[in-house]
Amino acid sequence: MNDRSNARKEQRKKRYQRQMARQQKGSKRYQRTRLNVARIQRYRANCIKNMAHQVSHHLVADSTTMVVALEDLSLKNMTASAKGTVDQPGKQVRQKAGLNRSILQSGWGQLRQYLLYKTFQRGKLLVFVPPHNTSQECSRCGTIDKASRRHQSGFACTACGFTDNADRNAARVIARHAAYGLIRNKQPGQELSTVTLRPIPY
Template sequence: MIQRGYRYKLKPTPAQERLFAQCAGVCRLIYNLALEQRRDHWRAFKRQTGSSISYPSQARELTELRAEYDWIATVSQTCQQQALRDLDRAYQNWFKGIASYPSPRKKGRNDTFRFQGREVRVRKLNGTWSEVRLPKIGWVRFRDTRPLRGKVNNATISLAPNGWHVSFTLAIEHDAPANIAPEVGVDRGVANTLALSTGERISVPASLAALERRQRTAQRVLSRRKRGSKRYAKARARVSALSARRARIRKDWHHRVSLDLARRFGTVVLEDLNTKGMTASARGTVDEPGRNVRQKAGLNRSILNQGWHIFEALLSYKLEERGGELIKVPARHTSQTCSACGAVDSRSRKSQAHFVCTSCGHFENADTNAAKMILRRNTASMLVEEGHRVSVEARTIGEAKSQTGNLRPSGRGRRVVITFLPAKSPLLHAERIPKNSSYVAKQLLPFL
């Protein structure tokens, strides 16, 4: 059983659009009232009742609120209950430490509401159009771009800069087949969005750069408008439309590329990158201001424009659906290590695009070389290519991967690693590992 989301563009009537706005506004109000209650009144509630505020207690109060106010009762109760569930899930994630504290929902940013799957019905009209029946709203047409499959768990209505959309969450019966396709290493970069160990290099569409320039122009126009005026609203809508168009183009490209990789390869190896840390601001503090702030801001925009995280998320579920596997390995020194001899030297990276090994003279595109090293870090057997012997480093990484599934750096000790060259002359270089003499001896003995 797998969970998949199908999104379609709605074509509501003007009356239905008003109902959509009303439902989104009421659900947003219920969410914010419940958030205020949990944030500011939980102590008084616990003194009076002896228990904490939870979803069941707020659902009971919602029933009383609907009986008191008709304009709240006109909106489906399920949508309001789903808003309370969203808040409860947000608090659970905050308690677990995997999300920040819940924030209030805002008009223009959180225009959304959700129905349970048992309450909605979908029927086909023709080859292009279908319609969905929503409680207290009626039948709404949508552009049918692909057939639904599986059982509908819920339906979410949301407002985007280009109109209202419906997203169906589906439970689909699926058995992943055995995948015997080859492996590939993928290096994510800025100049080349993706570089494969096969030698292929893929980049995001060039139209994104042109749209970014148009968006910056629109943002400068917006900055000169008076807040609250009609011209401000028009300029803000223009900026939102351009930003949403960029996001759609980028996401479509990631869908197509990740699907192609999932079909061609059984195992995809990526670097374990901390994108959030890599795109942190360099401004620093008032006492200790940062350096090269503008340059770092430009690099951050370039990294975020590539969409590394969304590519990883899409590729993960597409591989899982086809019986494949996504593996992440440490990114340390992948761009400075020679894929032919294993020598680590920062001087080998001559430029962004050129890699010339200072030890063996091997030259190759720098991103392709890094992708090959990423692939080799997956398992020791991948290091045996073109007659090369397995190095101590490769054996260590292979054993760690088989035990934990993802090797992570640890410790502050140092060790000497022997990497055998094609000419059978050992190259010595140092890497960080835990301080453990017996561990080092165990790894070196088979080669001495």
């Protein structure tokens, strides 16, 4: 989805919504504005679905990929955590609200849902990894340190000096956790063949 045109559509939707607030409920003009809002919402939902289908297909279609690793994010919890309470609204509520919007916008829930059935259809494995500290962990040496994530988009390990794009580093960490999880849960006498772990590129 094009970010700029998406932002423009979002602005236009807000303008229509403000218009609706001024217009008399049930009037012809009100109905027309309401349809405009609905059209923009429908378009965005379709874009998200489309993207989720494309990404999930891309991940499972490769014949060398047997396992897809996904961070086990709970959309419900994430949305709830941004609200905070009335007494303690939380310092980073604004930031989190922005994060939620982008997660919801990017269709994480749909991606997860599509991956579930697409991996199943092709006899591949979908592994969920607990999300704890994945963004603060070094994919090279395994050290977990908040200070390694001083910048939003960059990762710089305080222990071994490894630097990378933060998302790519997190994706590698997720893949490694998935691999360790698979090996640990191996049944006695069961062989584990070499698998290609492919983290979600987000």
